[in-house]
Amino acid sequence: MNGPWVEKYRPKTLDDVVGQRHIIEHLENYVEEESMPNLMFTGPAGVGKTTTALALVKTILGEYWRQNFLELNASDARGIETVRTNIKNFCRLKPVGAPFRIVFLDEVDNMTKDAQHALRREMEMYTKTASFILSCNYSSKIIDPIQSRCAIFRFAPIKGQDIAKRLEYISEQENIDYDESAIEIIVYFAEGDMRKALNLLQAASSGEGKITEDKIYNVVSKARPKDINDMITKALTCDFMGARDLLRETMVLQGTSGEDMVNQIYQDVTKRAMEGNMDNEVYIDLIEAIADSDFRIREGANPRIQLEALLTKFL
Ligand SMILES: Nc1ncnc2c1ncn2[C@@H]1O[C@H](COP(=O)(O)OP(=O)(O)OP(=O)(O)O)[C@@H](O)[C@H]1O
C-alpha cells in the first residue's frame, strides 16, 4: 500500500516529532509524572499539533490508550448537545489500566461560542477523571475561561533546514532520487508547513525519474522565485515592458493566481530589504502599494490590471 505520505510518515512517538523541542520536553515531563493539566496546542497548519497530541496520548496512557481516549474531530457534529453527551458518557467512566482518561478536541476554533461554553462546563465537571487536549490555529478564537483552564503550547512554523532533512529522509525511504535544488524549492513553497511540504514531495514524485525543480513547478502553479526576482529587477530599472512581459508569461504559463503573485512579490521585496539591497523608504512605499493591490484583487478586481498597475509603482 502506498497511501498519502502525510499519514505514512506521521511521527508515532514524541521523540520523532521534528522541531518543537521545548514543547516536547515539557510533555515528556508529564509522561514521567503520569499526570498532566488540560492542554491547548495552538499554531499554524501542518506543524505537528495533532501528531503531537496523538503521540502523547499513546505514550502517557500506555497499552490501553484506546479504551481511555475520546477524539472529537472538527468533521464530527460538535453542537452543544453532542459535546455534552459525548463527553459526559465518556468521562463518567473510570479510567481502566491508565492513570486517567483523555478527551482530544481538534480544531476547537471552529466551534461556536455556545459550544465552547458547554465544553468549559464539562471540563470543570470532570477534572478528577479526565484531562483535555484542545488544538486550534488561533487561540484568540477560544473563549477566555477555556484558555485559563489550559497550559498553552504555541507551535512554531518548522525551520527550513528541518523540513529539508525530513524530505531527504523520506525520499531515501521511498528510493527516490532528487536534486538539492528541488528540496530547496519545496521548502520555499511550504513556508514552515510540513504537511504542505510532504504533499508537494509526493505529488512531484509520481512518474519516472528523479525529483527536479521543474517537477515541483508543474505541481504548484506558483511562479518561479527567479522569474519574480527578474520581473522586479526589470521594473526597478525602468524596463516596464520587460517586466510586464514576464508577468504575463508567468501568469499564463504557470497559471499563477493574482493572490499568489502579490504574495510572492511581497516575499521578494521583503527579502531585498532584509538583505540590505533596498532603501527603507522605497521598501515602505512598495509595501503600501502591494497591500493596496492585495486588497483590490481579493475584492474581485482584475488581477492582471492590478499587477501591471503595481509594477508601475516600482519604476
Ligand atoms: N513536527 C512534525 N514532525 C514531523 N512531521 C510532521 C510535523 N508536523 C507535521 N508533520 C507532518 O504533517 C502531517 C500533518 O501534521 P498535523 O496533523 O500534526 O498538523 P497540525 O499542526 O495538526 O495542522 P492543522 O492545524 O492543519 O490541524 C503529519 O501527518 C506529518 O506527516
Ligand SMILES: [Mg+2]
Ligand atoms: Mg490538526
